[in-house]
Amino acid sequence: MNNRYTPLTLIVVVLSLAAVAGFLFTPSVKENPVRVVMDNSGGRVIFTHLNHADEYGYECADCHHDDIGQELPIACGSCHPAAFDEEFKAQHQKNFPSKEACLRCHDDIPTGPLAEEDKPDTESIPLRADAFHGQCMSCHESDGGPYGEDSCYKCHAR
Numbered sequence: 565m566n567n568r569y570t571p572l573t574l575i576v577v578v579l580s581l582a583a584v585a586g587f588l589f590t591p592s593v594k595e596n597p598v599r600v601v602m603d604n605s606g607g608r609v610i611f612t613h614l615n616h617a618d619e620y621g622y623e624c625a626d627c628h629h630d631d632i633g634q635e636l637p638i639a640c641g642s643c644h645p646a647a648f649d650e651e652f653k654a655q656h657q658k659n660f661p662s663k664e665a666c667l668r669c670h671d672d673i674p675t676g677p678l679a680e681e682d683k684p685d686t687e688s689i690p691l692r693a694d695a696f697h698g699q700c701m702s703c704h705e706s707d708g709g710p711y712g713e714d715s716c717y718k719c720h721a722r
Contacts, residue, residue, distance in 0.1 A: 604693060607720035620707070627699055643668070644695040648686045 596618065600611045616622050628637035642659035645652040657666070663673045669684040690698060700719070704711040710718035 607722055609719050640695065641692055644690055644692040646692050
């Protein structure tokens with residue numbers, strides 16, 4: 565009867581070792597992701613990040629203007645949310661590597677709830693869709709990518 569449990573025990577041990585190895589030996593962070601998928605109401609955009617960086621010759625700073633001393637660029641939505649709603653206001657500080665990053669939008673490093681006069685002027689910070697359209701469309705217009713009212717579905721999936 566004990567022999568019938570041997571294969572099952574062996575499988576459990578092998579899978580457990582594989583799980584532990586996965587946690588101990590994490591893969592290194594790639595310098596450039598191949599693609600970035602952006603879900604939105606206009607239709608999902610699959611941005612070919614590696615092509616734009618390697619084949620088209622764009623530098624990180626051409627799109628990521630967040631030089632606040634971190635090793636890798638932070639996500640665009642950290643500064644450019646879909647909306648400046650209560651969820652963003654409560655959660656956005658978790659997206660930054662240090663408190664010094666607060667100074668990009670705030671006059672001082674916040675230590676608690678802010679009075680209305682101490683909140684940054686969000687009217688001057690583009691929302692995510694506006695930031696992407698402004699960034700993408702300006703390069704597409706100057707560098708020959710899809711541009712104009714008839715080109716939406718060249719980037720946005722239907």
